[in-house]
Amino acid sequence: MATFSHMVVVLAISVAVLLPTTTMATEYVVGGDSGWTTNFDYQNWAKDKQFYVGDKLVFKYQQGQHNVYKVNASAFASCTAPDPSSGLKSGNDVVTLMAPGKKWYICGVGRHCADLNQKLVINVQGWAPAPAPNSATKYGYQTFMAIVVVVLSIIAIY
Numbered sequence: 001m002a003t004f005s006h007m008v009v010v011l012a013i014s015v016a017v018l019l020p021t022t023t024m025a026t027e028y029v030v031g032g033d034s035g036w037t038t039n040f041d042y043q044n045w046a047k048d049k050q051f052y053v054g055d056k057l058v059f060k061y062q063q064g065q066h067n068v069y070k071v072n073a074s075a076f077a078s079c080t081a082p083d084p085s086s087g088l089k090s091g092n093d094v095v096t097l098m099a100p101g102k103k104w105y106i107c108g109v110g111r112h113c114a115d116l117n118q119k120l121v122i123n124v125q126g127w128a129p130a131p132a133p134n135s136a137t138k139y140g141y142q143t144f145m146a147i148v149v150v151v152l153s154i155i156a157i158y
Contacts, residue, residue, distance in 0.1 A: 026056075070103065101123070102124075
C-alpha cells in the first residue's frame, strides 16, 4: 500500500509535468535555411520577428568559413570585430538573449561584414507574453485538475 509521502511525491511530479506552459522561448536559426552566410539580407529576415528575453539565436555555418561576434553599435556600423578570442566559431553557435535592447552581431572573417553584408541587428523585448489558452490546453487543464481533486480526496480518506 502506498504511503502518504509516496502519494504526495506522485502528485507533485504530476503537477510539474502536466501544468500548462505559460511562456516558451523561441529558437531562431539566423537566416533560416540559408544560415549564417554572406550576401544575405539579415535585416529583411529579422524584420517580421519579435525577439524576447529567453529566446535563442542559432548561427549555423560551415566551421572555419565564418564566425560570430556580438558587438556594439559603432563596431557594427564599422564592421570592426573585437578580440578574436571572444568570437563564436563552432558552426552551430547558440546565443540566448538575456536582456532587452538592441543586439548587434557580425562575422569577423575578412570583409564578410563590410562587403558581403554578413551582419544582424535585432531589438529584444522583455519577457514574452503568455500565450492565449486554446481549447486543448483549457480542457486538458480542467481534466488534470479533476484528477488532482480525486487524488486529494482519496488521500484525505486514508
